[in-house]
Amino acid sequence: MDVVLAQYRQISVIEGPYMSLTRSIFVCILILILPGLICWSQTTPQPSHTGSLWSELTAEAGKLKATRTRVDAHQLLAGWGALVRSETQPPAGKETLKVNSEAARGAAMNLYPKVAPSTVMLHVGAGHGTGFVIDPAGWILTNQHVIASAPLDADTGALMVNVHYGRLDDDWMKLADDSLPAIVYKVSDEKDLALLKLVRQPKAGGPLPAISLSAISPPPGADCVAIGNPMRGMLWTVRSGEVAAVGRWPQEMIDVVSQRLELKGEERRVMTEVLNQATPRKVLLSTCGINPGDSGGPLVNDEGELIAVTFAIPRSDPESGFSLDKFSYHVHLDEVKEFLKDRPQRPSPFVPNSWPEATSTSAADTDEDGILDTLVCKLGEEVSGMLLDLDKNSAARLPKDKPLDETNIREFWDFEFAIHMLPFLMAFYDTDGDGKIDLILRGSKESRDAKSELKLADGNWKYSGKSNKALVSDQNFTDKNLRRLMKAHPFTK
Numbered sequence: 396m397d398v399v400l401a402q403y404r405q406i407s408v409i410e411g412p413y414m415s416l417t418r419s420i421f422v423c424i425l426i427l428i429l430p431g432l433i434c435w436s437q438t439t440p441q442p443s444h445t446g447s448l449w450s451e452l453t454a455e456a457g458k459l460k461a462t463r464t465r466v467d468a469h470q471l472l473a474g475w476g477a478l479v480r481s482e483t484q485p486p487a488g489k490e491t492l493k494v495n496s497e498a499a500r501g502a503a504m505n506l507y508p509k510v511a512p513s514t515v516m517l518h519v520g521a522g523h524g525t526g527f528v529i530d531p532a533g534w535i536l537t538n539q540h541v542i543a544s545a546p547l548d549a550d551t552g553a554l555m556v557n558v559h560y561g562r563l564d565d566d567w568m569k570l571a572d573d574s575l576p577a578i579v580y581k582v583s584d585e586k587d588l589a590l591l592k593l594v595r596q597p598k599a600g601g602p603l604p605a606i607s608l609s610a611i612s613p614p615p616g617a618d619c620v621a622i623g624n625p626m627r628g629m630l631w632t633v634r635s636g637e638v639a640a641v642g643r644w645p646q647e648m649i650d651v652v653s654q655r656l657e658l659k660g661e662e663r664r665v666m667t668e669v670l671n672q673a674t675p676r677k678v679l680l681s682t683c684g685i686n687p688g689d690s691g692g693p694l695v696n697d698e699g700e701l702i703a704v705t706f707a708i709p710r711s712d713p714e715s716g717f718s719l720d721k722f723s724y725h726v727h728l729d730e731v732k733e734f735l736k737d738r739p740q741r742p743s744p745f746v747p748n749s750w751p752e753a754t755s756t757s758a759a760d761t762d763e764d765g766i767l768d769t770l771v772c773k774l775g776e777e778v779s780g781m782l783l784d785l786d787k788n789s790a791a792r793l794p795k796d797k798p799l800d801e802t803n804i805r806e807f808w809d810f811e812f813a814i815h816m817l818p819f820l821m822a823f824y825d826t827d828g829d830g831k832i833d834l835i836l837r838g839s840k841e842s843r844d845a846k847s848e849l850k851l852a853d854g855n856w857k858y859s860g861k862s863n864k865a866l867v868s869d870q871n872f873t874d875k876n877l878r879r880l881m882k883a884h885p886f887t888k
């Protein structure tokens with residue numbers, strides 16, 4: 396675990412391309428015990444690759460013989476997730492789109508003119524999500540998972556999204572032709588929040604109005620109104636409901652609690668321990684009838700002040716048929732306030748996770764010396780990345796008595812070099828061998844040279860839009876021993 400924790404904090408989501416250790420633990424638990432609670436995933440476009448370096452890399456990967464296979468992680472990727480998704484890839488299984496028909500009407504009608512003009516649509520790749528303005532200077536709040544697969548801004552290395560906004564006209568919102576670029580300044584994987592700033596203001600009509608944060612935490616039973624851009628609905632769809640519950644996610648979700656209470660002895664102890672280790676997110680449950688695409692949207696009180704940010708929904712249990720659709724999950728106001736405590740002066744460069752997205756992972760002995768030295772990660776049938784343990788200190792640490800899985804492999808696999816083929820060509824180096832990745836090169840299929848680089852210096856990642864390094868080279872290591880091992884590895888020989 397040291398190795399993984401020692402690495403930089405990545406931007407990661409279950410539902411997106413990357414997953415943090417803590418969240419992978421959550422997900423393991425949740426998926427094992429919560430088959431009925433599923434949210435939709437944001438789709439990750441998988442680029443098609445051609446070109447010489449690319450062919451070499453994939454050919455190299457193809458040669459590797461898997462010697463040990465871990466449990467299939469398909470379920471993980473289908474797990475708790477985002478409400479953002481592409482219209483082009485409907486989720487598997489039946490889904491129930493719904494609105495809350497039981498809540499009293501009226502509040503939403505009064506709040507719509509106040510809240511809708513602050514609410515925006517964030518278009519990312521083939522999917523979309525919702526966001527809202529919290530400061531007329533152009534600060535926008537949304538979910539981390541909404542922006543996770545956005546492209547990079549070439550100047551800052553930060554993620555960049557397109558913001559679509561509208562104006563109130565004749566009592567309802569009309570979409571502006573103009574769309575506004577915004578740069579991601581800050582993200583929290585644990586809170587599933589992201590802070591963006593508009594690069595410029597709208598050409599006409601002045602700055603977008605802001606939603607203010609409520610001073611008081613919303614009590615259960617209070618009225619609330621959600622607004623967002625639900626899939627197959629319309630932009631600025633407004634729904635009213637009630638705060639159904641407040642609690643810690645996932646520890647206080649009823650399914651998690653009842654599953655834990657059912658377990659006996661050691662199993663119960665282990666589950667309790669893992670739950671205790673998991674960082675809780677304070678959440679609010681509402682009856683506002685949220686759908687995919689609403690992610691990142693505001694939940695407001697009857698004054699139109701923010702009380703939470705929408706992030707997930709349960710689904711009906713395919714076996715029992717129980718519908719949990721009435722509820723939706725929102726990041727609690729307290730988490731929002733804590734997240735907004737410091738607003739950075741500059742956008743932070745996007746630091747990708749060195750663990751590639753994978754549906755299956757296997758360990759290989761590439762130099763046939765009897766020691767496992769390379770992890771091969773696959774997304775479906777395609778190799779998404781490889782992690783090279785150059786000094787071969789991982790194999791001895793692997794548990795002998797249990798199968799490798801998503802959680803323990805991350806704990807035990809100590810790699811000094813990784814190459815990702817999906818979703819982008821990237822190379823990761825622990826150049827000085829201190830257990831921390833400190834150099835990330837982004838490549839292109841046309842060239843052996845890196846396009847851009849991220850370097851860890853004094854605890855901060857520095858982005859450079861240019862790089863004079865080769866994407867895969869022993870010369871990128873400063874540690875002599877690692878340089879020698881890299882040179883000798885079948886991957887670069």
Ligand SMILES: [Ca+2]
Nearest residue numbers: 760762766768
């Ligand atoms: Ca070996």
Ligand SMILES: [Ca+2]
Nearest residue numbers: 784786788809
């Ligand atoms: Ca190692």
Ligand SMILES: [Ca+2]
Nearest residue numbers: 825829831833
């Ligand atoms: Ca290092």
